Amino acid sequence: xxxxxxxxxxxxxxxxxxxxxxxxxxxxxxxxxxxxxxxxxxxxxxxxxxxxxxxxxxxxxxxxxxxxxxxxxxxxxxxxxxxxxxxxxxxxxxxxxxxxxxxxxxxxxxxxxxxxxxxxxx
Numbered sequence: 001x002x003x004x005x006x007x008x009x010x011x012x013x014x015x016x017x018x019x020x021x022x023x024x025x026x027x028x029x030x031x032x033x034x035x036x037x038x039x040x041x042x043x044x045x046x047x048x049x050x051x052x053x054x055x056x057x058x059x060x061x062x063x064x065x066x067x068x069x070x071x072x073x074x075x076x077x078x079x080x081x082x083x084x085x086x087x088x089x090x091x092x093x094x095x096x097x098x099x100x101x102x103x104x105x106x107x108x109x110x111x112x113x114x115x116x117x118x119x120x121x122x
Contacts, residue, residue: 003030006088033099037106045112068105071098 007025040046061069075098082091 003092007092029096033096033103037099037103040103040106040111043112064105064108068101071101 001022003025007029042050075094078094079091082088082094
């Protein structure tokens with residue numbers, strides 16, 4: 001409920017509460033986007049010891065790696081400013097956009113297969 005109110009409510013504007021819309025936000029953004037990414041990133045197939053591997057050097061980063069890192073850095077700068085301006089919905093949309101980008105990154109990189117090949121964390 002809190003997420004929904006911050007995401008779709010907003011200060012100084014009327015919110016459009018609809019139980020179906022609340023459930024859609026919960027399912028598509030919190031469960032599917034955030035929950036799926038959390039499960040992918042912390043699963044035993046990828047992190048059996050639950051310890052993060054060292055990052056590769058910057059010279060080894062590819063375009064998709066750099067793009068994701070830039071998106072995360074932009075969040076770090078932009079979201080606090082949005083919160084200061086009480087633009088909570090805008091901030092949450094920005095976070096969700098990066099979470100979706102990260103999910104696409106995981107889907108394209110398939111780290112669970114890299115680990116099977118001995119190239120991933122573990």
